[in-house]
Amino acid sequence: MLDAKLTIALSKGRILEDTLPLLERVGIRPSEDPDASRKLVVGTNRPGVELVIVRATDVPTYVEFGAADVGVAGRDVLLEQGADLYEPLDLGIGKCRMVVAEPEGMAAGDDPSRWDRVRIATKYPNITRDFFARQGVQTQIVKLYGSMELAPLVGLADRIVDLVSSGRTLEENGLVEVETLFGISSRLVVNKAALKLKHPLVSDLIDSLAGVLEDKAS
């Protein structure tokens, strides 16, 4: 039997802020402001469609395990975690880039061969390890959960691997970008079983969002 319920996992902050206008354009409106509320399950104007509010780093887990049918997650989080998800749409929101940064004036510059055994602070240990391993550079990784830019200032690390958007956080902390790993935006992710078992609902959401993105691009 077809399940007429669709659960969408979103995280508070940037993703919620940028995703709600997209959902609005496809006719899905939360019944209360999820940012103002402490509720973690928020209904919508569409019967059977609800939002679950989770940490940004938890979105792939909720969707992979089917606790949510779809979700919105940054490419950074998706690459770091490597969850088994269907990723049909780049929503073009939450744009930033993953970079290596170091204190301004640091001698090693952008020659990775001189980076051996440097300590790198990051929230993304898998991405960081893979990136340097591919260059044949051994690094010691210090896993942090935020404020990465502080680490080189207090001697916790030599460099950081983190996200940059405007560049303001790097600049205000005397750091400079020395290498870009890749560009980032947020993606719609879908549970693979839900794609089959709830195909009409899921494909309707994907197609409607794709239409909105096409309109925005033209």
Ligand SMILES: Nc1ncnc2c1ncn2[C@@H]1O[C@H](COP(=O)(O)OP(=O)(O)OP(=O)(O)O)[C@@H](O)[C@H]1O
């Ligand atoms: N400065 C930024 N500009 C644009 N997009 C960003 C920026 N920082 C992060 N993002 C994107 O937004 C996503 C969510 O980031 P946000 O800061 O809202 O959550 P978080 O605090 O990193 O998550 P968590 O609470 O799980 O640690 C990131 O995964 C990334 O894809």
Ligand SMILES: O=P(O)(O)OC[C@H]1O[C@H](OP(=O)(O)OP(=O)(O)O)[C@H](O)[C@@H]1O
């Ligand atoms: O280039 P900018 O526009 O300054 O943006 C970059 C900052 O944004 C993110 O931090 P966030 O605001 O999520 O805080 P966090 O330290 O808690 O991760 C990221 O980790 C950088 O610190």
